[in-house]
Amino acid sequence: MVKAAKHTPCKREISFLEKVVNAKYDRQTITGLKKFIDGNAPQDMHDFYSKDELAAIMALDGTEQDIQARMPIKITRHYFDLAKTSAPIQTLVKASPKETYDLDGAKDPGKQLSYSPVEGLIHKYELGLIYVASTCSAHCRFCYREELIAKKIIEREDGTAAAKGLAQISEIVAYIKNHNEQVEKNNGRHPETGREKLREILMSGGDPMVLGNKNIAQWLAALAEAGISAIRIGTKELAFFPKRFDKSFFDMLDEFHVTYPKVNIRMMVHFNHPDEFLKKAPNGDYIEKDGNFEWIEQTQVAIKQMASRSFINIDNQAPIIKNINNDPDALRIMQRELKNNGVENHYFFCGRDIVGHKAFNVPIEEAWEVLNQSQKGLSGVEAHARLSITHYKGKTEVVAVTNKPMLGVKGGENGVVIFKLLRSANDAPDRCKVTIVGRNEDAIWFSGYDDRVIYDEAELYSMYDIGLCNEQEK
Numbered sequence: 001m002v003k004a005a006k007h008t009p010c011k012r013e014i015s016f017l018e019k020v021v022n023a024k025y026d027r028q029t030i031t032g033l034k035k036f037i038d039g040n041a042p043q044d045m046h047d048f049y050s051k052d053e054l055a056a057i058m059a060l061d062g063t064e065q066d067i068q069a070r071m072p073i074k075i076t077r078h079y080f081d082l083a084k085t086s087a088p089i090q091t092l093v094k095a096s097p098k099e100t101y102d103l104d105g106a107k108d109p110g111k112q113l114s115y116s117p118v119e120g121l122i123h124k125y126e127l128g129l130i131y132v133a134s135t136c137s138a139h140c141r142f143c144y145r146e147e148l149i150a151k152k153i154i155e156r157e158d159g160t161a162a163a164k165g166l167a168q169i170s171e172i173v174a175y176i177k178n179h180n181e182q183v184e185k186n187n188g189r190h191p192e193t194g195r196e197k198l199r200e201i202l203m204s205g206g207d208p209m210v211l212g213n214k215n216i217a218q219w220l221a222a223l224a225e226a227g228i229s230a231i232r233i234g235t236k237e238l239a240f241f242p243k244r245f246d247k248s249f250f251d252m253l254d255e256f257h258v259t260y261p262k263v264n265i266r267m268m269v270h271f272n273h274p275d276e277f278l279k280k281a282p283n284g285d286y287i288e289k290d291g292n293f294e295w296i297e298q299t300q301v302a303i304k305q306m307a308s309r310s311f312i313n314i315d316n317q318a319p320i321i322k323n324i325n326n327d328p329d330a331l332r333i334m335q336r337e338l339k340n341n342g343v344e345n346h347y348f349f350c351g352r353d354i355v356g357h358k359a360f361n362v363p364i365e366e367a368w369e370v371l372n373q374s375q376k377g378l379s380g381v382e383a384h385a386r387l388s389i390t391h392y393k394g395k396t397e398v399v400a401v402t403n404k405p406m407l408g409v410k411g412g413e414n415g416v417v418i419f420k421l422l423r424s425a426n427d428a429p430d431r432c433k434v435t436i437v438g439r440n441e442d443a444i445w446f447s448g449y450d451d452r453v454i455y456d457e458a459e460l461y462s463m464y465d466i467g468l469c470n471e472q473e474k
């Protein structure tokens with residue numbers, strides 16, 4: 001792969017970047033366990049891990065079950081303060097030996113490297129994803145980017161092995177321009193891949209919001225100059241450190257909008273549980289105010305700032321994780337409160353098949369039931385979110401789980417699960433095709449249905465019509 005020369009900003013980029021100011025933030029982050037072990041964590045954090053818990057984790061250091069090698073440990077002061085009164089938040093951020101009891105899972109979830117034409121870029125769908133940071137302010141134990149954050153060595157298709165690298169502006173810009181030029185010359189489709197123009201990019205990682213404003217601004221301007229018309233920023237910073245969304249950040253975005261008025265910013269935020277943004281009374285209940293619940297002020301201010309700008313969309317997406325948010329009542333409150341405050345409920349996900357996923361993932365059928373129950377009592381606009389599971393072939397929706405037998409259909413005696421392909425690689429030729437499988441309430445990944453495929457139009461199991469046997473056809 002030829003390295004592109006260093007990116008040279010044009011006059012318009014320079015004029016925008018000159019107006020951007022970096023600010024300083026004090027997240028009071030604790031990384032790793034040393035401070036807890038040595039008693040050097042702040043006084044009120046001493047008991048976050050008991051001595052027994054620390055000993056159990058440390059006993060695994062250097063072994064195959066090493067917890068910190070699987071996923072580095074990190075927490076902010078803000079998130080710790082939330083965890084003090086929230087079991088789900090503690091579970092989200094607190095390391096446990098359970099994580100490596102079963103190390104089954106994919107080293108490169110979603111086979112992303114198969115869709116990485118340039119280091120740090122995943123071009124699987126009509127949208128491109130770029131890794132711009134390899135850490136977050138705190139680390140979710142269930143992280144589906146654990147291979148990037150833990151800098152694991154991944155085998156590549158060319159036989160080499162290396163940690164996943166971050167995207168470089170010059171290389172990404174060169175790729176986008178080249179791809180779009182070829183699409184233009186070939187009547188709207190890339191001559192080799194058949195894909196359309198790249199018009200949307202997701203800045204991801206890790207969390208782009210750990211970068212300074214100037215660095216984020218460099219990416220925004222370079223992508224806009226390359227012809228990108230919608231830029232997503234994937235972030236959990238509203239939960240980990242909402243003060244990051246300060247005046248200097250919004251000044252930068254406003255200046256970006258003045259310079260590139262046609263480019264839409266899409267904040268893809270990540271809340272798992274309402275404990276991450278609602279205030280609690282001493283008895284643990286959320287505090288009612290004017291028919292809604294009272295929010296943590298800095299989180300609500302940040303969201304209101306985003307929502308007040310017409311060029312910014314805000315969408316929440318989050319996995320449903322065991323002992324964190326497989327709770328219909330919590331998800332109902334979360335969906336309603338987010339919608340009331342200008343955040344769309346986009347996707348809930350079944351956990352990915354990362355290494356150690358059995359410690360976190362709830363069965364697919366349970367996740368569907370949790371979301372279904374949570375949406376009872378919500379209005380249509382509050383209940384927009386769908387349950388998605390990412391197949392190697394593409395993003396898939398769990399459309400329905402039936403409780404009654406599907407009479408006359410072999411394999412459907414206990415009911416069926418219906419998957420629909422929402423997006424597939426290579427420009428979605430199979431979009432909206434479905435796969436129907438017989439129920440398996442223990443299945444936490446597609447493989448749990450390998451032996452009970454009824455109908456496979458979407459080719460998630462790479463075969464057609466297995467077991468389709470209606471009574472009429474006998």
Ligand code: SF4
Pocket residue numbers: 135136138139140142143144145146205206207235236270
């Ligand atoms: S915020 Fe996202 S990328 Fe960061 S640790 Fe959590 S799941 Fe991983």
